[in-house]
Amino acid sequence: MAKKKTYKSLKWDQIKKGTKLPEQSRDITRRTVISTAIASRDFQDVHHDHEAAKNSGTPDIFLNILTTGGLIGKYLTDWTGPKGELKNIVINLALPCYPGDTLTSNGKVLNKYTEGDEYLVDVEYTLATGNGTHGSGTATLAIPK
């Protein structure tokens, strides 16, 4: 029988303004670009067809926007644990992310506050490749006190 897994979650009380989120990195391969495009039902050729991507003026296939959102969501709830609830994410889209890039995620707590019965945290985050920022912005999460 598989071992029952336990999952840690952060508490709002443990979080301070200015707290840095642990850095994460992922090597982006062709499989990453294609499997995430398919999982998000995005069959535009620039996300799986190298020749078509080159013909459209970009050096290679690149991550689709839905995946950028999915990876930000993953990064943030990896930090909070499963009791952290995403309320919103703002994404400023910058450089494309290509196979061969290492995508590195960083973040910082901007603010913590309560609204109604919710304990909220605003963070800013950046997903960057060796060439610069891929996506950056802010997000709000509700985290149990």
Place this chain on the structure above:
Amino acid sequence: MSDDLYDKLQSMIGQVTGPYPANDEVNEPMIRHWSEAMQDGNPLYTDEEYAKNSKYKGIIAPPTMAQAYCVPRLWPPEDREPHTLEILTEIMGEAGYPYVVATTTSQEYFKPMRPGDKLKYTLTFITASPLKKTRLGQGYFLTVVYTYSNQKDEVVCKQPFTIFKFRPN
């Protein structure tokens, strides 16, 4: 200086198209495929035992996934009128601004998506900038909002999406 294109865009602000139903219900296989590809181990998405004992009382989809259920199918072609973004693309193309780059998007989440939910979405045109010059060229920033709701007409996610329609320098 008068700008007929800008005036035309302004007159279209508020235009809504849809609702367009998703081709698939929210379902566990698509959630798991997404979690695998994103390498997202959040147990709310894939660990039934954990999810059952959570406040959601069962598996939920990643909130970032709403659009994945609503992407137009590959085949057969969707039988519908052009939606807001397609209408704008045509107008901008005809006016000489055929190139596009997405600049900003955001997602605000209101209700969890659960397996069995039937999503639909509308597209609303909310803002158009005056003619702008950027390093890519000159053109207009246009923002539409995708509003995703479920079978109870509860909004699950709002997703503003800004594109720059331009002609290169």
